[in-house]
Amino acid sequence: MFYGGKRESLGDNNLKNYKLIIQYEGTRYKGWQRQDTTENTIQGKLEQIFSKMEGRKVEVTGSGRTDAGVHALGQVANVQLETAMSQEEIMNYANQYLPEDIALISVTEVSERFHSRLNAKRKTYLYRIRNTKVRDVFSRRYVHVFPEKLDLQAMKRAAGYLEGTHDFKAFCTKKKMKKSTVRRIDCIDITKKDEEIRFLYEGNGFLYHMVRIMTGTLLEIGAGKREPEDILKIFESGKRENAGELVPGCGLTLISVEYDEK
Amino acid sequence: MFYGGKRESLGDNNLKNYKLIIQYEGTRYKGWQRQDTTENTIQGKLEQIFSKMEGRKVEVTGSGRTDAGVHALGQVANVQLETAMSQEEIMNYANQYLPEDIALISVTEVSERFHSRLNAKRKTYLYRIRNTKVRDVFSRRYVHVFPEKLDLQAMKRAAGYLEGTHDFKAFCTKKKMKKSTVRRIDCIDITKKDEEIRFLYEGNGFLYHMVRIMTGTLLEIGAGKREPEDILKIFESGKRENAGELVPGCGLTLISVEYDEK
Numbered sequence: 001m002f003y004g005g006k007r008e009s010l011g012d013n014n015l016k017n018y019k020l021i022i023q024y025e026g027t028r029y030k031g032w033q034r035q036d037t038t039e040n041t042i043q044g045k046l047e048q049i050f051s052k053m054e055g056r057k058v059e060v061t062g063s064g065r066t067d068a069g070v071h072a073l074g075q076v077a078n079v080q081l082e083t084a085m086s087q088e089e090i091m092n093y094a095n096q097y098l099p100e101d102i103a104l105i106s107v108t109e110v111s112e113r114f115h116s117r118l119n120a121k122r123k124t125y126l127y128r129i130r131n132t133k134v135r136d137v138f139s140r141r142y143v144h145v146f147p148e149k150l151d152l153q154a155m156k157r158a159a160g161y162l163e164g165t166h167d168f169k170a171f172c173t174k175k176k177m178k179k180s181t182v183r184r185i186d187c188i189d190i191t192k193k194d195e196e197i198r199f200l201y202e203g204n205g206f207l208y209h210m211v212r213i214m215t216g217t218l219l220e221i222g223a224g225k226r227e228p229e230d231i232l233k234i235f236e237s238g239k240r241e242n243a244g245e246l247v248p249g250c251g252l253t254l255i256s257v258e259y260d261e262k
Numbered sequence: 263m264f265y266g267g268k269r270e271s272l273g274d275n276n277l278k279n280y281k282l283i284i285q286y287e288g289t290r291y292k293g294w295q296r297q298d299t300t301e302n303t304i305q306g307k308l309e310q311i312f313s314k315m316e317g318r319k320v321e322v323t324g325s326g327r328t329d330a331g332v333h334a335l336g337q338v339a340n341v342q343l344e345t346a347m348s349q350e351e352i353m354n355y356a357n358q359y360l361p362e363d364i365a366l367i368s369v370t371e372v373s374e375r376f377h378s379r380l381n382a383k384r385k386t387y388l389y390r391i392r393n394t395k396v397r398d399v400f401s402r403r404y405v406h407v408f409p410e411k412l413d414l415q416a417m418k419r420a421a422g423y424l425e426g427t428h429d430f431k432a433f434c435t436k437k438k439m440k441k442s443t444v445r446r447i448d449c450i451d452i453t454k455k456d457e458e459i460r461f462l463y464e465g466n467g468f469l470y471h472m473v474r475i476m477t478g479t480l481l482e483i484g485a486g487k488r489e490p491e492d493i494l495k496i497f498e499s500g501k502r503e504n505a506g507e508l509v510p511g512c513g514l515t516l517i518s519v520e521y522d523e524k
Binding site: 023024025071073095100101102103104105134135136137138140142 | 285286287333335357362363364365366367396397398399400402404
């Protein structure tokens, strides 16, 4: 029997690449990334289900990690599958086995070249502050309670200094030193609605803990403990200890990840 | 020693009447009303805390019951307390002991004549339908998933027949036969936003299961299984079995209870 090029296509080409959009309430999880142990992680849950479906070890590639407790409205991942199931069937299969705080909301076959992390062009994150001591049971899993009086104008001025292309090394927890810490923030939108203050961040990418450290710094400015112009000094120093505190993961939601059309 | 009228005032008048506004996510509870056993109920939790605070058995009177799984954004109750604590201190004390899915959001001293159930003039309930098979982890605790195609106009026409003053005995699960089953519905507002259809009910009072049976009936009309004019026939018959199905408690939220000013 002669397989020739055919053999290769029977192997590799049977794998189709799928773009997944995933929603999760991060409260119960140790974050997106699979860990060595069988800890509760979003990636781990998805890989378990797809591996069972395919009868082989399947890897799911995320657009980026989210930390323990962080939520996602539109996390994006991609996965290579051999199955003959339709997109909708794959979605239904996975949702049947996913716990109720994780949902696959879209499955689309994409070019084999699509990589959810390397091709991501823009990400949007939301950080929610509940700015009162009065409790709210319905938002409790998604907000950080910070009842101190906040100066919205001061925070907006400070956010203006964060926008643009900068080296954000002072605004991240170091993991690897080798990679560039330059990122572009297109927009930081701070809005107040009733008792809630929302920080919406749009940019081409965010470093480890970056959104939570920026939010912590903005809150210190809003509470009058620092000046908006401190942002410039923090950039200049490049030192993590000059930036503000890391706020809790529960207030953070990954809203969306965008890609260039085709 | 002579006490005269003074003695009486030292007794009764030490009790102050407080209006409470309470928020809860009903998922974990058997409903508002305290039960014989030490079941999980909202009223039971509140009475436990106030009894501990006062060192005596305290009763909390609610504006009405909510069923197992039903939520509240603004349930109202009243309680008589002897404590010297301020309104804010009472609120903080209770919130310290309440589980995180129940919150006391307002405590106000009111006239001794204020009765949260007997004085209630108007109630607003919301029933939320998620009208798609695509899952949503963030709304899952608060919606009833009903993916069938729904005719909004037909449901709105049917809702028009429900509005007004009618004998709603066909739209309730009978508990006691003696009391009047006549109620006035001021408004049923049906709106669609993205994948969600919301039924907002405002009226002077609602019978046992009434909102859930009306919603079940409207859904059957929306799905084309009945005509909007069936509402008239159901009223005429006065029979529960002619109305639609009881929809699940999880989709229902008591939004507010209103009283006449002072």
